Amino acid sequence: MYFNDDLTVLLSNIQSTKLSGLSVHDQIMNSHVRKHIFKEVKHSHKPQQAAVLALLYPDIERQVHMVFILRKSYNGHHSGQISFPGGKIEKKDKNLQQTALRETHEEIGVSPDKITIVKQLTPVFIPVSNYHVTPFLAVTLQTPVFIPDTHEVEQIIEVDFEQILNNPLTDIQKDYFGKTYNLKSFDINGLKIWGATAMILAEVRQLFNEVKQKSPCNKHGLLGGE
Numbered sequence: 001m002y003f004n005d006d007l008t009v010l011l012s013n014i015q016s017t018k019l020s021g022l023s024v025h026d027q028i029m030n031s032h033v034r035k036h037i038f039k040e041v042k043h044s045h046k047p048q049q050a051a052v053l054a055l056l057y058p059d060i061e062r063q064v065h066m067v068f069i070l071r072k073s074y075n076g077h078h079s080g081q082i083s084f085p086g087g088k089i090e091k092k093d094k095n096l097q098q099t100a101l102r103e104t105h106e107e108i109g110v111s112p113d114k115i116t117i118v119k120q121l122t123p124v125f126i127p128v129s130n131y132h133v134t135p136f137l138a139v140t141l142q143t144p145v146f147i148p149d150t151h152e153v154e155q156i157i158e159v160d161f162e163q164i165l166n167n168p169l170t171d172i173q174k175d176y177f178g179k180t181y182n183l184k185s186f187d188i189n190g191l192k193i194w195g196a197t198a199m200i201l202a203e204v205r206q207l208f209n210e211v212k213q214k215s216p217c218n219k220h221g222l223l224g225g226e
Helices: 005-015 031-039 096-108 161-166 195-212
Strands: 048-058 064-071 086-088 116-120 124-126 131-139 153-160 169-176 179-188 191-193
Touching: 005 116, 005 195, 031 179, 048 096, 048 195, 064 096, 064 161, 086 096, 086 131, 096 116, 096 131, 096 153, 124 195, 131 195, 153 161, 161 179, 161 195, 179 195, 191 195
Parallel strands: 048 131
Antiparallel strands: 048 064, 048 086, 064 153, 116 131, 124 131, 169 179, 179 191
């Protein structure tokens, strides 16, 4: 897939497409498993609000890519995991969209003024860390020069978006609160993307596959073009 008028129309149509929400999340972690995990959770306070950015961009050959980060190893629930750039809301943030843009700038160096938000996606609750995460699908027209935050980011991972659209889900087993559950994951170039990140990615893929099946309704979209 290339950055061209066809992508422009797809993104424009995605803006008006209804989200599939939890039904798509079920592809990764079905509701039966989620209920079992939630029963094990006993938090004394409300979930912390957070936001992440699923960012599309052109590589030097104008092919569509999506960026992920490999988090640093630390004493915490998300140590060493592959995720979207993002983090918890701060007092200075006006809303969760600003949180996602700020965190993306801090973690991978892409300036908010270079990013266009396409659509807010279905939130995901992460029980092990008590985070309520709101994802945003976004795009930048320029090929980014990524600058990783050396304190939080071990590696920036760039993935050809076609691989996300076309690769089948694979089985994976994960432990939650001492019990092992069968889940689904994206296996891309040997990288396992699972959990909340995979749920968000599944919804992104669902949106693109849905609008690709429809005829373009116009020639001018979110990114312009002629």
